[in-house]
Amino acid sequence: MPKVSVVTPFYNIEAYLEECIQSVLAQTLSDFEYLLVNNRSTDGSLAIAERYAAKDSRIRVVTNPAFVPQVENYNGALAQIGAESQ
Numbered sequence: 001m002p003k004v005s006v007v008t009p010f011y012n013i014e015a016y017l018e019e020c021i022q023s024v025l026a027q028t029l030s031d032f033e034y035l036l037v038n039n040r041s042t043d044g045s046l047a048i049a050e051r052y053a054a055k056d057s058r059i060r061v062v063t064n065p066a067f068v069p070q071v072e073n074y075n076g077a078l079a080q081i082g083a084e085s086q
Contacts, residue, residue, distance in 0.1 A: 003031055003033065003082070003085050003086065004029060004031070004032040004086075005032065005033050005035060005081035005082060005085035006034045006035070007035045007037065007080075007081060008020060008024075008035070008077075009037040009039060009073045009074050009076075009077040010038060010039065010041065010049070011038075011039040011040070011041050011045070011070075012045060013041075013045055014043040014044040017045050017048045017049065018052075021034075021048070021052050021059075025052075025056065032058060033058055033060060033085065034058050034059045034060070035059075035081060036049040036059065036060070036061045036062070037063075037076065037077035039073045040063065040064055040066065040067040046063065049061045064076065
């Protein structure tokens with residue numbers, strides 16, 4: 001079965017990010033990587049993402065070097081998926 005990449009690009013979604021992450025982790029497929037891409041959030045979103053990444057090795061958090069527009073953030077997030085994903 002191919003490895004799956006789940007990608008969540010985010011910016012200042014502290015109120016929703018934990019529920020989003022829990023939803024992904026509750027799926028029955030367990031062979032996946034979960035990439036959380038922070039677009040320079042100024043709220044508590046990054047802390048939430050890092051807390052989950054510290055507890056689950058499938059989760060990887062990447063922070064953009066600079067804030068980018070939404071579409072560029074999404075495309076940049078997709079470019080970060082692992083080579084083994086199909």
